[in-house]
Amino acid sequence: MVQGLRFRWPGAAADCLAVEDFRLAAGERVFLRGPSGSGKSTLLSLIGGVLLPDAGTVAVHGQDLAALPAGRRDRYRADHVGFVFQLFNLLPYLSVLDNILLPCRFSPLRARRLAEAATTPVDEALRLAARLDLDAALLGRNAAALSVGQQQRVAAARALIGRPALVVADEPTSALDADRQQAFLDLLLGECAAAGAALLFVSHDGRLAGHFDRVADLAALNRADAGAGR
Amino acid sequence: MKPRFGLLWHLCWRSILNRRLSVALTVVAVGLSVAMLIGVERLRSDARAAFAQTISGTDLVVGARGGGAQLLLYSVFHIGNASNEISWDSVQRIASMPQVDWVVPLALGDSHRGFRVVGTTAAYFEHYRYGERRSLAFAEGRAFGDVFETVLGAEVAARHGYRVGDRIVLSHGAGADGTRFAEHADKPFTVVGILARSGTPVDRSVLVSLEGIAAIHVDWAGGAPIPGLSIAPEHVRKFDLRPKTVTAALVGLKSRIAVFRVQRAINTDTAEPLSAVLPGATLQELWNLVGMAEQALLAVSALVVAVGLAGLVAVMVAGLGERRRELAILRALGAGPRQVFALLALESLAASAAGIALGLALVYGAAALAGPWLQAGYGVALSLGWPGAAELRLLAAVFAASLLASVLPGLRAYRYSLADGMTIRI
Ligand SMILES: Nc1ncnc2c1ncn2[C@@H]1O[C@H](COP(=O)(O)OP(=O)(O)OP(=O)(O)O)[C@@H](O)[C@H]1O
Ligand SMILES: [Mg+2]
Numbered sequence: 001m002v003q004g005l006r007f008r009w010p011g012a013a014a015d016c017l018a019v020e021d022f023r024l025a026a027g028e029r030v031f032l033r034g035p036s037g038s039g040k041s042t043l044l045s046l047i048g049g050v051l052l053p054d055a056g057t058v059a060v061h062g063q064d065l066a067a068l069p070a071g072r073r074d075r076y077r078a079d080h081v082g083f084v085f086q087l088f089n090l091l092p093y094l095s096v097l098d099n100i101l102l103p104c105r106f107s108p109l110r111a112r113r114l115a116e117a118a119t120t121p122v123d124e125a126l127r128l129a130a131r132l133d134l135d136a137a138l139l140g141r142n143a144a145a146l147s148v149g150q151q152q153r154v155a156a157a158r159a160l161i162g163r164p165a166l167v168v169a170d171e172p173t174s175a176l177d178a179d180r181q182q183a184f185l186d187l188l189l190g191e192c193a194a195a196g197a198a199l200l201f202v203s204h205d206g207r208l209a210g211h212f213d214r215v216a217d218l219a220a221l222n223r224a225d226a227g228a229g230r
Numbered sequence: 231m232k233p234r235f236g237l238l239w240h241l242c243w244r245s246i247l248n249r250r251l252s253v254a255l256t257v258v259a260v261g262l263s264v265a266m267l268i269g270v271e272r273l274r275s276d277a278r279a280a281f282a283q284t285i286s287g288t289d290l291v292v293g294a295r296g297g298g299a300q301l302l303l304y305s306v307f308h309i310g311n312a313s314n315e316i317s318w319d320s321v322q323r324i325a326s327m328p329q330v331d332w333v334v335p336l337a338l339g340d341s342h343r344g345f346r347v348v349g350t351t352a353a354y355f356e357h358y359r360y361g362e363r364r365s366l367a368f369a370e371g372r373a374f375g376d377v378f379e380t381v382l383g384a385e386v387a388a389r390h391g392y393r394v395g396d397r398i399v400l401s402h403g404a405g406a407d408g409t410r411f412a413e414h415a416d417k418p419f420t421v422v423g424i425l426a427r428s429g430t431p432v433d434r435s436v437l438v439s440l441e442g443i444a445a446i447h448v449d450w451a452g453g454a455p456i457p458g459l460s461i462a463p464e465h466v467r468k469f470d471l472r473p474k475t476v477t478a479a480l481v482g483l484k485s486r487i488a489v490f491r492v493q494r495a496i497n498t499d500t501a502e503p504l505s506a507v508l509p510g511a512t513l514q515e516l517w518n519l520v521g522m523a524e525q526a527l528l529a530v531s532a533l534v535v536a537v538g539l540a541g542l543v544a545v546m547v548a549g550l551g552e553r554r555r556e557l558a559i560l561r562a563l564g565a566g567p568r569q570v571f572a573l574l575a576l577e578s579l580a581a582s583a584a585g586i587a588l589g590l591a592l593v594y595g596a597a598a599l600a601g602p603w604l605q606a607g608y609g610v611a612l613s614l615g616w617p618g619a620a621e622l623r624l625l626a627a628v629f630a631a632s633l634l635a636s637v638l639p640g641l642r643a644y645r646y647s648l649a650d651g652m653t654i655r656i
Contacts, residue, residue: 041653044652045651045652045653048562048651048652050561050562050651050652051651070566070567071566071568074561074564074565074566074569075564077562077564078563078564079564083562083563083652085559085562085652085654086654087654088555088559088654089559090559091241091244091556091559091560092248092556093244093245093247093248094241094244098244102563103563103564105237105240106237106563106564106565107564158563
């Protein structure tokens with residue numbers, strides 16, 4: 001999936017990332033570990049196609065992202081990758097339900113996949129919400145009115161709706177307390193498995209690594225000295 | 231990816247609702263500024279139209295020597311006062327010129343409850359024309375005949391509820407309502423006619439005969455009653471009531487071709503210093519004079535609109551800082567930088583479009599509410615019609631400016647979303 005990658009932030013003196021080879025199999029669940037500032041979030045932006053590598057290729061679902069024009073690349077991200085971030089994942093002015101449905105509006109392909117599975121985006125949103133322990137009464141509420149833990153679960157539902165090939169989670173549990181971290185992780189792992197999505201889970205907290213198929217260490221993968229040095 | 235407009239509009243609308251107070255305030259600011267701009271333009275064009283409609287069919291206006299614009303203003307528009315009168319002999323001399331068809335003398339200087347009294351002859355009703363050469367029509371009654379009879383303009387009658395047969399008292403001097411003047415209380419006038427509304431200063435005039443003006447002044451000297459002397463109305467008729475002076479005269483010619491010759495003849499009259507002016511040309515001079523002020527007013531209004539739009543942009547851009555994480559979320563969901571640009575530009579544009587609509591609504595509301603009052607007090611009819619060409623041009627300019635203004639928040643969001651990508655910055 002990532003090959004011969006070189007990336008340097010504009011204006012930076014040295015490369016931030018230099019990754020020879022990093023792959024996820026379909027449906028594989030990988031824990032990516034690395035100290036703060038090592039370039040984990042940067043790598044995720046490259047995988048999302050928001051950043052382009054200076055050298056090498058980043059391919060998602062068999063498609064080299066750099067080969068797509070910018071507009072198609074954005075669309076490709078909408079179609080195939082779901083993101084969950086550390087905090088503030090939701091648009092504050094939309095209802096919880098509208099937030100979960102948003103990917104289906106950005107990506108007709110996600111909506112089509114649901115139609116092929118003989119369901120509708122709203123039904124699927126309700127199903128995911130139920131699976132993620134979100135009370136149906138919450139769905140009509142403004143997203144800003146939720147607790148942090150609830151917001152993270154809504155974000156997970158949003159990432160998963162419409163069965164993307166890959167779910168990328170950038171430290172989604174670091175704002176939760178230990179019990180809730182575990183519960184959230186279980187839910188996320190279970191739903192990714194149910195949806196058949198690969199999961200790339202990024203954290204510097206190694207305690208969570210046990211639940212994954214594989215653990216990768218960015219410090220070991222990254223050949224650029226600038227990355228880990230800071 | 232083509233921005234899907236439905237989705238953008240949905241997001242834009244929800245985002246605006248979320249910040250409705252600050253957005254509403256900027257919309258009101260833009261609305262007020264647009265209302266001012268369009269209101270000034272409408273008032274300007276309507277006032278011009280009203281002025282241009284006031285007199286037609288009169289070839290020359292004659293008065294004491296002085297500025298032409300001033301002469302036209304006090305004689306026809308009842309604005310300001312004459313500094314000098316002209317003698318009745320001069321009026322008769324002009325009337326006897328071979329090219330002259332008719333002369334309508336005007337004697338000003340008295341008032342009735344704030345309305346000007348115009349002393350004239352019955353020829354006034356025959357020859358005065360306004361708009362497309364329309365003559366005055368009677369809503370009720372007839373022209374004055376006797377010394378103590380009067381004909382009222384439509385507004386005078388409407389304001390005080392006068393009917394034919396009522397008796398009114400004239401005051402000395404032309405003043406606004408509420409000011410106390412010496413009254414000619416001993417010699418009331420009977421209303422014998424009420425004119426139909428014409429939209430000209432005639433609506434606000436009290437018309438009496440020249441003899442009537444003379445009659446109320448026989449026992450006066452130097453602008454005040456002569457102490458101890460009071461002559462009853464029935465005795466006044468025995469006096470010589472032929473006018474000695476009038477304020478101005480409207481002159482109609484047999485042929486317009488002679489107008490400059492007659493004008494020169496009057497202006498060079500050796501018996502008395504007179505001025506004769508062409509109403510149309512003098513009105514044009516007047517426009518040139520007030521044109522500068524109008525332009526300045528319009529420019530100030532345009533500036534106010536610019537300030538309103540700048541405020542809107544400032545609010546939008548200031549809000550962007552705390553919306554960077556929202557932009558990052560949109561990017562992660564698959565929005566391109568161009569869609570982020572479109573979303574923010576759309577928000578600003580929607581707000582300014584709402585402001586423009588509000589401004590127009592304010593103008594029409596104000597015209598509907600204040601229109602009758604303006605018409606009554608100043609004779610300016612504020613029209614309720616569709617925006618004219620000049621107004622449409624202004625609206626188009628405002629819209630273009632807001633289009634331009636909305637680019638700014640859009641561009642800023644575009645830059646943010648390129649710099650931040652999906653990284654959420656707080
Ligand atoms: N937008 C940016 N422009 C320039 N440099 C950046 C930008 N974002 C990150 N960097 C640099 O890239 C390096 C890696 O940053 P990154 O955010 O990927 O780290 P991280 O591993 O996600 O850290 P953390 O665990 O704290 O989130 C850092 O040195 C950072 O300074
Ligand atoms: Mg990070």
